[in-house]
Amino acid sequence: MPHIASSVENVPYSRIRELGEMALGMDDVLRLYFGESNLPTPDYIKQAAMRALEDGYTYYTENAGLPSLRRAIAENYRRLQGVELDPKSEIVVTASGVQALNMGIRCALDPRDEALVLTPAWPNGSSSVMMANACVRQIPQPLSDERYGIDFDALEAAVTPRTRLLLYTSPSNPLGWVASEEEQQQLLDFARRHDLWLLADEVYDRLYYAGRELGDAAPSILRKATREDAVMVVHSFSKSYCMTGWRLGWLVARRDLAAKATQLNEFVISHAPSFAQKAGETALADGEPELRRMLERLEENRDLCLEALSGCRGVTAPRPDGAFYLFPRIEGLDDSFTFCRRLLEETRVGLAPGVAFGAGGEGSIRICYAAESSILEPAMERLTRFLRGGA
Numbered sequence: 001m002p003h004i005a006s007s008v009e010n011v012p013y014s015r016i017r018e019l020g021e022m023a024l025g026m027d028d029v030l031r032l033y034f035g036e037s038n039l040p041t042p043d044y045i046k047q048a049a050m051r052a053l054e055d056g057y058t059y060y061t062e063n064a065g066l067p068s069l070r071r072a073i074a075e076n077y078r079r080l081q082g083v084e085l086d087p088k089s090e091i092v093v094t095a096s097g098v099q100a101l102n103m104g105i106r107c108a109l110d111p112r113d114e115a116l117v118l119t120p121a122w123p124n125g126s127s128s129v130m131m132a133n134a135c136v137r138q139i140p141q142p143l144s145d146e147r148y149g150i151d152f153d154a155l156e157a158a159v160t161p162r163t164r165l166l167l168y169t170s171p172s173n174p175l176g177w178v179a180s181e182e183e184q185q186q187l188l189d190f191a192r193r194h195d196l197w198l199l200a201d202e203v204y205d206r207l208y209y210a211g212r213e214l215g216d217a218a219p220s221i222l223r224k225a226t227r228e229d230a231v232m233v234v235h236s237f238s239k240s241y242c243m244t245g246w247r248l249g250w251l252v253a254r255r256d257l258a259a260k261a262t263q264l265n266e267f268v269i270s271h272a273p274s275f276a277q278k279a280g281e282t283a284l285a286d287g288e289p290e291l292r293r294m295l296e297r298l299e300e301n302r303d304l305c306l307e308a309l310s311g312c313r314g315v316t317a318p319r320p321d322g323a324f325y326l327f328p329r330i331e332g333l334d335d336s337f338t339f340c341r342r343l344l345e346e347t348r349v350g351l352a353p354g355v356a357f358g359a360g361g362e363g364s365i366r367i368c369y370a371a372e373s374s375i376l377e378p379a380m381e382r383l384t385r386f387l388r389g390g391a
């Protein structure tokens with residue numbers, strides 16, 4: 001009997017989904033396991049999509065996305081990052097951040113190549129490497145003095161003649177860590193020295209709390225890299241504009257890779273939905289006031305969670321500079337999945353187990369704090385009670 005290819009058979013099931021699916025069968029769960037805001041897409045974006053449908057954006061578009069959206073993305077980089085991009089040759093619109101990630105990885109790796117992935121990280125990057133028939137080497141980010149860092153010695157030691165790619169996420173899901181300027185330079189130097197593609201997942205760059213003012217974007221690697229560097233950046237509308245269900249993102253890449261990704265898009269999804277692309281243009285143009293309001297709320301939520309956990313003995317929760325997650329480490333915890341399952345069954349609070357995020361993730365749990373206070377406050381109350389030993 002024909003069998004399923006072993007390369008895909010070996011791709012592990014997402015353990016965040018596994019927990020989520022258990023929770024979906026239960027009533028009254030306080031859901032903080034998926035990485036999304038519980039705010040609906042703002043009305044001005046929905047209206048832009050409806051207008052686009054009326055205006056006839058119901059046909060195929062270019063494989064790289066509408067030229068007007070690519071120009072809007074380039075304009076966004078100019079304004080927020082001071083970076084000049086050529087919208088015609090360096091930006092590919094994709095049907096989500098995860099598709100950009102998958103496409104970038106697929107274009108960089110041959111079967112049996114190796115990719116270095118900084119973890120704990122959202123599992124989809126490692127799984128995309130496996131789907132490309134390549135091998136993943138996960139390099140945990142060490143925690144010292146309440147800040148995550150990068151173990152460059154471990155990275156050096158992991159390089160082999162087959163290593164082609166280094167993937168990192170900044171701001172990080174699940175750590176909330178944001179690469180410092182110095183770390184970005186070191187990552188770039190490392191990639192240049194070893195002839196690697198450097199793939200930066202920057203889908204959370206607008207959710208940044210350590211800038212000069214709220215609303216500043218976390219600095220992109222594109223500020224440091226030249227357009228000739230083997231650098232790619234993955235981005236998405238999902239997180240900044242509450243558009244997870246729309247499936248719209250983009251890839252910035254060196255011209256040769258961007259051209260290939262554009263061509264391959266034809267065979268994967270052809271392009272992102274036309275009217276969603278038009279709505280994305282409106283989000284980029286008019287989204288700042290709403291984004292500011294969301295950031296203020298997220299910052300308050302982050303502080304509420306940190307405050308709640310500060311009273312729990314044996315719990316270390318580094319203060320995140322970006323994204324909308326806390327990743328507290330719990331002393332003595334060696335089975336985060338069982339911890340989260342019990343928490344769910346006994347208190348109806350749904351969190352993601354640290355083990356889902358690869359090497360270095362076990363022993364921690366991930367809290368997505370992009371929820372309204374009517375959910376977050378009771379969830380933190382129940383979690384802290386559970387941590388203190390009472391369900």
Ligand SMILES: Cc1ncc(COP(=O)(O)O)c(C=O)c1O
Nearest residue numbers: 035096097098122173203236238
């Ligand atoms: C680090 C990271 N990258 C990419 C994505 C993909 O976002 P989307 O596929 O919704 O655009 C996510 C979503 O959770 C994420 O956390």
